[in-house]
Amino acid sequence: MTDIILFHHVQGLTPGVRAFADRLRAAGHWVATPDLFDGKTFATLEEGVAHVEGIGFDAVVQRGVDAASELPERVVYAGFSLGAMPAQRLAQTRPGALAVLLYHGAVPADTYGDSWPPDVAIQAHVNDEDDWGDLDVMRSLVEQAPDAELFTYRGSTHLFTDSGLDVYDAAATGLVVERSLALLARRA
Template identity: 30%
Template sequence: MAHVVLFHSILGLRPVEGEIAAVFEADGHTVMLPDLFDGQSADNYDAAFALRKEVGTDAIMERARAAVEAAPPEAVLSGVSFGASLIGEFWADRPQMAGALLFAGITDWMDPPTPGLPVSVHIARPDPFDDEDYFADWVAQKGEADLQMHRYDGAGHYFLDPSRDDYNEAAAKLCLDRSREFLKGL
């Protein structure tokens, strides 16, 4: 079974991350949910970006780094949107990691991407925060990483979160089913 470090979205650690973790834990995986905003969360993206600024990059990265260091070397790094972007800070230093699981966002590739590293990505199409060229360029830079790029047509950015207007039940179910299969295959 996999050990997963799941970083929350820019909105903070909210019930949806616990729900995602519960799905994976029901399959026997261990999931860590670091609280990068120290108990604070936001209801909308404007407030979330202000909260991120208030908490500060140094504190966020210190908490993220502590979570990664507490995880086994083979742990799967995972994140939602902003949380997905944080993975780029760590995966080059984790040659034994079993894989990466990114929801609603991507991150900078390590240079070069680890050959054969399983990476599963789940992104709405279109995504309101990034254009299609951005994602196409990212896929083109994957090198020899084992990338599974899943797109969800007509779903909102954070389509996994039932509390958000951009929630899409069918896309969320398909995404979690694909993610469960990905973790099972590691």
């Protein structure tokens, strides 16, 4: 069993994010899903982005960092799109990180440090034509880590792993979960 903290995307802690976390829990993992938006959810990416711009991206990332403060050190950090930012920051800066699971987004490694910590595994998942997904950034990240995997899926939709959204892709999400569980088994 692995301890995981899973950060939601810009549309909030949706039922689809909760359902994804439940799939990890069903495999025996403990998963925290902090709500960085105090219960607010948004129907579109654009509405969610406007909300984050009102709060400030740095403030949202700090909320994620604060949510992890009570967790043990040996944790896997995970995040969907916007949620990849606090997950990545914690994986790069908090001692004891086991791995990071980046779903639909990432930021350059130098955003949170000089380089990627060599003992922290990366697994990244994104659609190959997702304009929001930062595929080039993900490629750069996996080149920097000794234990890194990048999985691309065919399509242009963002957040395809959220079962509550119209863009949900059940088959691709099944692969994402399977591959995530494989990493968790290796890094536990």
